[in-house]
Amino acid sequence: MTAGLPEPVRHGDLRVSHDEREAVVERLNTAAAEGRIDLGELDVRLELALNARTYADLAPLTADLPPDVPLNQEPLVLKGGMHGESRTGRWEVPGRITVYGGMGSVKLDFTQTDCxxxxxxxxxxxxxxxxxxxxxxxxxxxxxxxxxxxGGFTNKTTPQRLPRTPLVRLTGSGGTGGVVIRHPNSWERRKQRRLQER
Structure with missing residues (x-):
């Protein structure tokens, strides 16, 4: 080894990023939803993933799981057109959605879905x-x-995410009409409670 140069670092000793920890967390949540690991084991592995510092810490957590299958189904495409479009109530949520506001606007409401x-x-x-x-x-x-x-983009959601809930990855542009993502407002919450009481 040449004097003054640092010793080479093994791959397992390299530091992992926030995105790499998050990717493992997502894979573990998927494995639990598929029945590959039980909830007790999921909690243990999630704790280890969130505290992992190196690849050597992270790799064993998914070593016994098959590779995650990428989202390859056709996306749901919604177009506002002239008169608008919406998805509300109970509807089947796909892994990919493409939305065009058009002239009439689009509303996507996930609050009653079982995703x-x-x-x-x-x-x-x-x-x-x-x-x-x-x-x-x-x-x-x-x-x-x-x-x-x-038109602007407004994010009114809170960053706290409950276990085994989806992460919504939003891309695109506000255009001239704008894009808003938010949690239910007080009127929508009251409406949802009434529906649940029926």
Whole structure:
């Protein structure tokens, strides 16, 4: 070894990033939803993943799991057109959704869905009508790749994410109509409680 040069570092000793920890957390949540690991083991592995410092810490947590299958199904495509479009109530949530606000706007309401996916990818193009996305309390949104456009982008969600809930990855542009992602407002919460009481 040449004098003055640092010793080579083994791959397992390299430090992991926040994104790499999050990817393992997502894979573990998926494995639990598939019945590959039980909830007790999930909690243990999640704790280890969140505190992992190196690849050697992280690798064993998914070593006995098959590779995660990428989202390859056709995305749900919604277009506001002239008269608007919405998805509310109980509906089947796919892993990928593409939304165009059009002239009439689009509303996506996930609050009554029974979604067990670890992640939902939404491409939102606000266009003229704009887009409103409503996610339940406990769901979190990752919006760093959203462009505000002329109409703006507003994220009114809280960063706290409950275990075994989807992470919404939002990309796209606010266009001229704007894009808003939020949790239910007080009127929507009252409406949901009335529906649950029936």
């Amino acid at each position: 067990r996916l670890p992640e939902i990818q939404i491409e939102a193009q606000g266009q003229m009508g704009g887009i409103t996305i409503i996610i339940p309390d406990g769901w979190a949104a990752e919006t760093s790749r959203m462009d505000s456009g002329l």
